[in-house]
Amino acid sequence: MGPKMQRKDFTNEMKADFENLFGNQVSFSDPVLIAHGNGESYHPVAKPDAVVFTQSTEDVSNAMKLCDKHSIPVIPFGTGTSLEGHVNALFGGVTIDVSGMDQILEINEEDLDCRVQAGLTRIRLNEELRATGLFFPIDPGADASIGGMAATRASGTNAVRYGTMKDVVLGLTIVKPDGEVIKTGGRAKKSSAGYDLTRLYVGSEGTLGIITEIQLRLFGQPEAVTAATCPFPDISSAINTAMLVVQSGIPVARMELVCEKSIAAVNKYSKLSLAEQPTLFFEFHGTPAWAKEQAEMVGEIATEFGGEGFQWATELEVRNKLWAARHSMYHATRAAYPGCNGMTTDVCVPISRLAEAMEQAAELVEKHDVIAPIVGHVGDGNFHLAIMVDPDDEAHIKRAKAVSESLVENALALGGTCTGEHGIGYGKIGYLKAEHGGGVDVMAAVKAALDPKGLMNPGKIIQA
């Protein structure tokens, strides 16, 4: 590893270069810099020196050529909803805000794919798709940009059935650190043509290049959708249910665990009256007969493990309310603890070890005296503690970090990962070596080969 990166002065010459090229598409104003200096997490704001609002791949390329010329860092920015400090400008430099690049470039209905710009958000994409009979399933809590979701290898509640961003990204347009534009992948459903650059860039968190366009796999809207909820006497009964559902090969579209604290928070936030018990939320997709058969099989399993009333909802309105509530869980929790920010954990373990991992989590929460509602994408073995921390209380943050660290150590010991879907950013950079050992040196070699000056989102994934 070379000498540690230093923050460079952003000179008047640099400023003039950006102003000349980008006019009012570039901002140096403090509120704009601050707004771009952190995502939605507890990490302290780290301001860039400038923010460029790009409208095209060409804009991104031009901005990157300038950064390359001046050897200053580049930080990609979509909606700023990341949770591990991905957008924080640790060494200053130029943030490239692609949120204005929000167009759908093509929809190929017959092939179930589309091409979008990186700044388009997942909810807008689905609104635009509605009339086509297609939909895009990946749904992290936030209404994130597709580019940001690709960059962090995001997933969400549908991953148990439809996979993660690694599964639905067919190809990318990438601007390399020197400004050159390349395309990866293609529209064919499969290919063995050379190294899988698409999946190298998916999850690379802006450290190898900037994603400006994404070719996405889409899915037909299911003919029938059934939702269900089921409260359980305790978390382990709920997890045993989830485990057996997965092992039985029932292709649930969604299977989410919400703890009693989270239910309480969301009841208040979304004006619901769900039983304040550990609860599984389900969704089933298929033909009417097949969705019904799935729901019946799951209902039987839930009852077997002590589920206390498996309730179906086929009406669109009830379903939407239920899932909107599930998606607002993080905000509901923050609202329930005013003045607090979330330190969100994201471990993922083999499903056979999930009950163990969640028991250990509950012990850690008690031991370190923190408040931490739990939600889990339990079909994938992935769960989140939203540890509520007062950002001005260092002792509190320290206790929360102790929980988070032990949780990761436990997950790795169980054969799991430190992050199922949020990414490494700089918040989890310390865990990567523990998880991947010598693989981290391979990652560093790839980084050095593709970003020889080390300017791409420095300090994320790989130590700068």
Place this chain on the structure above:
Amino acid sequence: MGPKMQRKDFTNEMKADFENLFGNQVSFSDPVLIAHGNGESYHPVAKPDAVVFTQSTEDVSNAMKLCDKHSIPVIPFGTGTSLEGHVNALFGGVTIDVSGMDQILEINEEDLDCRVQAGLTRIRLNEELRATGLFFPIDPGADASIGGMAATRASGTNAVRYGTMKDVVLGLTIVKPDGEVIKTGGRAKKSSAGYDLTRLYVGSEGTLGIITEIQLRLFGQPEAVTAATCPFPDISSAINTAMLVVQSGIPVARMELVCEKSIAAVNKYSKLSLAEQPTLFFEFHGTPAWAKEQAEMVGEIATEFGGEGFQWATELEVRNKLWAARHSMYHATRAAYPGCNGMTTDVCVPISRLAEAMEQAAELVEKHDVIAPIVGHVGDGNFHLAIMVDPDDEAHIKRAKAVSESLVENALALGGTCTGEHGIGYGKIGYLKAEHGGGVDVMAAVKAALDPKGLMNPGKIIQA
């Protein structure tokens, strides 16, 4: 690009080094070298200087350290069933034959995964899994090794439902060119922890390191399996059927097109009496009710497009015979044209362009006067011409290559890929630039970073 690689003399010192370390695990005998100098394709044999039969990851590591010490090429070898010259020792060197590393290291029934050594073949794996209620779906025509399948990003007839090797490999043990052993991925169902090294090595064809162990995702054996065949008056009716099945979201487990020439060959080879017409082979997995519903929906679509008798087979014996016939197609075709080898094409296009691509293929076959039965994984937009070539007739090979080249050009123009599942090897290295443009430079940079001496399977994927 550096100077073109030269074949080095394999010195007595090198020979002695390998003999000292590997005793009777190393062979220099001509029949062994020849047997390792080509796969199952028309490419001329290119012998290595030595073949090491490794029994463990440590053996592989030791062999690679010796190759690194002497700066000689390393070629990984599984079952030798590849189709693009992947195993041919273009610059001599040492072939590492992992076929003796054929153990299942663990089966985690609860988590639907297992860990195997690279030399285990797919049929043996499924035999060992039978009693567990699990199965491994990826099935290229040959009984290939799991390591080789990972290295070429293989797929087969089940990919339309279960994906390709990129989807089922959870993690790898890799021996790097310097002999260091690393592990990628893990047992969690998803992870956002750093660059996706697993999918960088999957499909890298031994050019970055050697795969010695694979963590594989498994699936529950379906409760009910129904197979069906349906002959059509012409290929386009069959393709239109396949297209609508995919677009309707019916999760067929298999959907294979076989042309009338291939049916004739397989009737003879496997003593069957299928109607000698373009035919779709289907398989449906699910609960009994759901598999039946899928078959009924597909039957209706097939009839709509002129399918002439959609026939079901639920009995295991009939189904097995049908699929064994489908898998023997390549050998059946070779048997029908004695003295010929296959030049197998492998384009894959967006499904909406499949009919067009196959019409163009038929025109090319006629124009260049070759014999080329067609089979297609039509649910994925992937099809193979098995162009029968007399390996001693240069004019014949030239005509076959003209067909293959035009086919690839057409596929790329339709938004497709030059190889859906066979890989680049050296047979298709010329097409990679046409397909991926500047992306090939990125691939070359990755190759240079991870294999700085350029010893790993030189001349495959990246020009040596």
